[in-house]
Amino acid sequence: MTTDTLVRDPVSRIPLSQMDVSDPKLFQNDTIGSYFARLRREDPVHYCRESAYGPYWSITKFNDIMQVEVNHQTFSSEAKIGGIAIQDMQTGESALELEMFIAMDPPKHDAQRKAVSPAVAPSNLVLLEPIIRERAGLILDSLPIGEEIDWVDTVSVELTTMTLATLFDFPWEERRRLTRWSDVATATPETGVVSSFEQRREELLECAYYFKDLWDKRINEPPKSDLISMMAHSPATRDMPFLEFLGNLMLLIVGGNDTTRNSISGGVLALNQNPAEYRKLMADPGLIPKMIPEIIRWQTPLTHMRRTALMDAEICGKKVRKGDKVVMWYISGNRDEEVIDRPDEFIIDRQNSRHHLSFGFGVHRCMGNRVAELQLRIVWEEILKRFSKVEVVGAPERTLSNFIHGFTRLPVKLYAH
Amino acid sequence: MPTVIFIEPDGTEFPIAVKSGTTARDAAVNNGVPGIDGDCGGECACATCHVHVDAAWIDRTGMAEPGGMEDNLLQFAEGSTENSRLACQIAMTDDLDGLTLRIPDGQH
Numbered sequence: 001m002t003t004d005t006l007v008r009d010p011v012s013r014i015p016l017s018q019m020d021v022s023d024p025k026l027f028q029n030d031t032i033g034s035y036f037a038r039l040r041r042e043d044p045v046h047y048c049r050e051s052a053y054g055p056y057w058s059i060t061k062f063n064d065i066m067q068v069e070v071n072h073q074t075f076s077s078e079a080k081i082g083g084i085a086i087q088d089m090q091t092g093e094s095a096l097e098l099e100m101f102i103a104m105d106p107p108k109h110d111a112q113r114k115a116v117s118p119a120v121a122p123s124n125l126v127l128l129e130p131i132i133r134e135r136a137g138l139i140l141d142s143l144p145i146g147e148e149i150d151w152v153d154t155v156s157v158e159l160t161t162m163t164l165a166t167l168f169d170f171p172w173e174e175r176r177r178l179t180r181w182s183d184v185a186t187a188t189p190e191t192g193v194v195s196s197f198e199q200r201r202e203e204l205l206e207c208a209y210y211f212k213d214l215w216d217k218r219i220n221e222p223p224k225s226d227l228i229s230m231m232a233h234s235p236a237t238r239d240m241p242f243l244e245f246l247g248n249l250m251l252l253i254v255g256g257n258d259t260t261r262n263s264i265s266g267g268v269l270a271l272n273q274n275p276a277e278y279r280k281l282m283a284d285p286g287l288i289p290k291m292i293p294e295i296i297r298w299q300t301p302l303t304h305m306r307r308t309a310l311m312d313a314e315i316c317g318k319k320v321r322k323g324d325k326v327v328m329w330y331i332s333g334n335r336d337e338e339v340i341d342r343p344d345e346f347i348i349d350r351q352n353s354r355h356h357l358s359f360g361f362g363v364h365r366c367m368g369n370r371v372a373e374l375q376l377r378i379v380w381e382e383i384l385k386r387f388s389k390v391e392v393v394g395a396p397e398r399t400l401s402n403f404i405h406g407f408t409r410l411p412v413k414l415y416a417h
Numbered sequence: 418m419p420t421v422i423f424i425e426p427d428g429t430e431f432p433i434a435v436k437s438g439t440t441a442r443d444a445a446v447n448n449g450v451p452g453i454d455g456d457c458g459g460e461c462a463c464a465t466c467h468v469h470v471d472a473a474w475i476d477r478t479g480m481a482e483p484g485g486m487e488d489n490l491l492q493f494a495e496g497s498t499e500n501s502r503l504a505c506q507i508a509m510t511d512d513l514d515g516l517t518l519r520i521p522d523g524q525h
Contacts, residue, residue: 066457066460066462069462070460070461070462070486106489110489110492110493113493114492114493117493117495118495121495121523122495122523122524123495123496123522123523126523354454354455354456354465355456355457355458356456359456359463361457361460361462361463362462362486362490363489363490363493365462365463365464367493
């Protein structure tokens with residue numbers, strides 16, 4: 001960057017002490033990248049004294065993030081002291097105090113995760129692959145050629161919801177309820193998805209009772225390979241208290257919905273912004289398995305995870321105090337030039353493309369990463385069979401959130417082969 | 418140069434000779450052994466290099482330290498057994514020449 005551009009760049013004029021990367025608008029208007037680039041350059045472990053979420057540390061470099069992540073003895077995920085996002089977990093009357101293992105520390109985390117993880121293990125996914133592929137094909141076959149459509153709603157949301165319905169063996173006609181519950185679970189009143197925390201609580205309880213019904217049915221049927229049946233029949237989970245059951249369900253619903261949804265949309269946008277890469281893909285569909293991790297790095301569908309320091313600690317020479325909020329910005333670490341070669345470029349056959357932060361590391365590493373990759377691989381294989389191009393024909397609209405990095409609308413036109 | 422032998426679930430063998438000090442994970446990733454992704458870069462942080470150490474070798478490689486990060490991660494890996502290790506935590510030495518590591522079934 002030349003001095004000239006530095007002078008004109010408004011981000012470079014903000015005093016470092018006033019840099020606050022938590023403003024959801026910076027993610028919605030897609031200007032956040034230059035804020036993180038400056039922090040990585042000038043103050044990679046940055047303390048923000050005042051924000052809408054209180055004071056917090058930003059960890060912006062790849063290796064520092066990894067060090068915080070694997071040190072769960074010092075940096076806690078526990079919900080009761082704040083949880084896993086920059087916004088503290090809701091407590092008190094209007095909140096539903098869901099217990100989910102993503103917001104627990106070992107050893108409780110370990111027992112619960114172990115109970116649920118076989119459902120998304122590769123050996124179980126092999127059974128689901130043909131069903132997911134068939135359903136993906138049906139959705140893509142129903143799309144109009146040459147007309148403007150919203151890729152987010154007609155494809156990304158539909159496909160991830162469908163996969164989730166398949167994983168749960170959820171009543172097919174009612175599958176959009178899953179989408180709604182996923183949106184509600186991560187919503188606060190200011191996002192407009194719900195009007196109050198009370199409404200959120202009521203809708204989540206409705207979700208809980210709906211699943212309780214499914215559970216009661218499955219437990220009286222022979223075991224099957226869907227998640228509900230597995231949880232109902234497994235000795236490790238079948239006696240789970242109701243709020244824990246609901247918490248872990250919500251974790252699976254949100255984890256399997258928002259994230260992959262936005263990586264499906266993000267991949268279409270990235271290929272359109274990089275036409276040479278799109279041509280490379282069309283010439284060699286065998287590159288799909290390599291491209292998938294690159295899409296997941298490029299999109300980074302969750303911008304961050306948060307921890308709370310259980311004791312005084314030092315990160316990169318900075319003194320973090322017991323009780324401090326520590327935010328690991330995956331979206332920044334995934335652009336760290338010290339670890340990733342040409343990080344601002346989208347390269348579908350990138351060497352070492354699996355070395356990214358989007359799934360996190362350590363004991364909380366994304367449990368559903370293989371489902372995400374499977375789904376993205378199937379989607380792209382089926383897209384390439386049908387369309388010569390998915391063309392972005394208008395500006396994408398992005399999610400107003402500092403946690404979910406995604407899209408609310410992506411206008412596209414499809415071209416047949 | 419000690420040799421490490423990876424065996425796929427279908428029986429395919431990948432013998433790889435490496436310099437002493439190289440981890441089994443690096444040997445696999447640098448030679449494209451299917452099923453060993455090594456996503457975290459060999460930092461003991463992801464469990465994508467999970468292997469079953471052949472029973473004849475487990476005394477020489479040792480087991481994961483109980484309660485340590487490797488042990489923590491192995492609990493969540495599919496098909497984890499008492500002979501499970503993360504290949505990134507096994508550094509090759511002349512003493513380990515011929516070390517046989519099996520890729521767990523289902524580890525893509």
